[in-house]
Amino acid sequence: MHKPDTQTPPGEAVWTRLARSSDRIRGRIERDLADAGLPCLQWYDALLEIERADREGLRQFELQQRLLLPQYGLSRLLQRIAAAGLITRTPCPADGRGQILRVTAQGRQVRATMWPVYAAAMAAAIEAKLEPGDAARLAGLLDRLLD
Amino acid sequence: MHKPDTQTPPGEAVWTRLARSSDRIRGRIERDLADAGLPCLQWYDALLEIERADREGLRQFELQQRLLLPQYGLSRLLQRIAAAGLITRTPCPADGRGQILRVTAQGRQVRATMWPVYAAAMAAAIEAKLEPGDAARLAGLLDRLLD
């Protein structure tokens, strides 16, 4: 039998655990990446999305919607990633304001190197703690939070 | 019937949803607080812990363990909160290196004002999306992630 939590409202109980667990897991992943001399999670997410759209190329505003970053944040993030030689930003022929994002070979390489480190950290932080069925249940409940 | 996710490993499915949902909820809470002209979540958490320990007072290193912040981050956070007049930092008689943190009346007042905004944001972001039983299940699963 679980002792039901009669003190705090259910939203608070969920939020505190959600905040702590996501902070901890994120910290673990970032630390493992840094220890391996690799870029941070943000870079990975950006590289992945750009790589996925590599046939047509990706516009900055499209990436912004997928990454859930503020516009100025993404603008500067891409400046840094481009400065590191992992992506290119070429002017968009169909829209003079815009740019087309593409991964470079080096960018592909770096993302591929990051993946096993990232995956191992996730496995250690999550799969090691939950039965597979619980992981699926947890993912399902989180989906409801996301609408 | 749910279609089981055969593509991505369970850890990844959990992590992406965990990251997105906690970012969204945090964003919602921070926005509501900012719209109400109130300090951010970090300040709330610090004020709450200090207020809880107000009989004996709280040392900085104790607060650090509870808030899960880097030492220098907390040092400067407390400088700002103290500059705003919400806490005091008095030298610790038992340990010349240390300081004792206490809330001021204004600090108490500010935290009390923040609470209903914070609680409403949590309720809107979480309780509105989940049945009470699901919230309890979600909290339980997250507890396992936290060891």
Added chain:
DNA sequence: GACATTTTCATGCAAATGCATGTAGCTCGG
């Protein structure tokens, strides 16, 4: 087609963060 509005992206400046290091007080072995 001219003009106001909106969209797309960049940037100046202040605030916050990360990292390394500094400083002062404590602790403990001898």
Added chain:
DNA sequence: CCGAGCTACATGCATTTGCATGAAAATGTC
């Protein structure tokens, strides 16, 4: 009691973020 090492906290400096605003191209309106 003294010196090595540790603990508690602060800070200089570079990087990153937030916020407001700017600039240039596109879109809509009349």
